[in-house]
Amino acid sequence: MKITRFLNRVATAVVVSLVSVSAGAALIVDNATLDLRGLDGLSATDSNYLIQGIDAFGFNDAPIHVIQSGLTPGSTFNVDGKGNVSSYVNDVTGTISAPLLNYDGSFLGLAGYELTFTFSVNGVNTGFDPLTGIVNFDHTGGMLSLYLDNLSNGGKATPGTGAGYNDGILLATFDVLLVGNDGGSFNTITLDGSDDITFVLTYNLGALQDSFGNALLPGYTLAFSDSNFDADSNNNGLLDETRGGFGCSSTNQTLLNFCAAEDGTVRLATQQIPEPGALSLAALGLLGVGAASRRRKQRQ
Numbered sequence: 001m002k003i004t005r006f007l008n009r010v011a012t013a014v015v016v017s018l019v020s021v022s023a024g025a026a027l028i029v030d031n032a033t034l035d036l037r038g039l040d041g042l043s044a045t046d047s048n049y050l051i052q053g054i055d056a057f058g059f060n061d062a063p064i065h066v067i068q069s070g071l072t073p074g075s076t077f078n079v080d081g082k083g084n085v086s087s088y089v090n091d092v093t094g095t096i097s098a099p100l101l102n103y104d105g106s107f108l109g110l111a112g113y114e115l116t117f118t119f120s121v122n123g124v125n126t127g128f129d130p131l132t133g134i135v136n137f138d139h140t141g142g143m144l145s146l147y148l149d150n151l152s153n154g155g156k157a158t159p160g161t162g163a164g165y166n167d168g169i170l171l172a173t174f175d176v177l178l179v180g181n182d183g184g185s186f187n188t189i190t191l192d193g194s195d196d197i198t199f200v201l202t203y204n205l206g207a208l209q210d211s212f213g214n215a216l217l218p219g220y221t222l223a224f225s226d227s228n229f230d231a232d233s234n235n236n237g238l239l240d241e242t243r244g245g246f247g248c249s250s251t252n253q254t255l256l257n258f259c260a261a262e263d264g265t266v267r268l269a270t271q272q273i274p275e276p277g278a279l280s281l282a283a284l285g286l287l288g289v290g291a292a293s294r295r296r297k298q299r300q
Helices: 002-021 276-299
Strands: 031-035 050-054 058-067 076-090 092-098 115-127 134-150 169-176 183-187 191-205 222-230 257-272
Touching: 050 076, 050 092, 076 134, 076 257, 115 169, 134 191, 191 257
Parallel strands: none
Antiparallel strands: 031 050, 058 076, 058 257, 076 092, 076 115, 115 134, 134 169, 134 183, 169 191, 183 191, 191 222, 222 257
């Protein structure tokens, strides 16, 4: 009798939990692994290409290009960007040692490598305050691609020209996840801004793994956080950022068409969005457990 009541309570509690996560809550995954062994000509056995305990990627000096249809609410924009991973970070221990990351060439027979990403994000302006000059915006779509490039033969990505950001092998692709409160703002007076974007994994070559070495499946997320962009890097009050090969000169930029430099953090595999079908099946199964236990109780 006590066992059947216990099963009923467990089944009910788990079903309630599953129903709640269908709205967007999910499994938290920390300490991700990046296994680059054997990829793009890298050693298949050397531990320098196996990086564990990753909670985030740091990046800096990432050139972006912004084109807007206007500044008023409802106007749309597109941002194209390119970035280079500068560090691996663990939330507890800090920066993870990775001597071959961004090493241009080879050392004692081991090739240096880089991780680069390109992205294109669409959005809509949601508010503009002419007194403060601040434009607020949300995202409406977009995609990010992550690449690995063996640097033993050179070809390192260069922010100045924008070359070398997508000449490696494709490790993963992500789509913009249109759930939550992602978005940001841009100050048209100080010419800087901030942005948070969450991407959801759509393709994984296998290098992105959980802490047990299992390849992450579609549904895991990658999030830009602490991301800031600056369209006036020399602080002279003018839109004059020119890096990235986007065609922005120091004289042809406007608030509707400008370039900027971005830095911040990329947080890898922090969340998995559950499949609705899987949630329904699990919920039905647990309801069946509860119903069976009730029938046993009635027969006793």
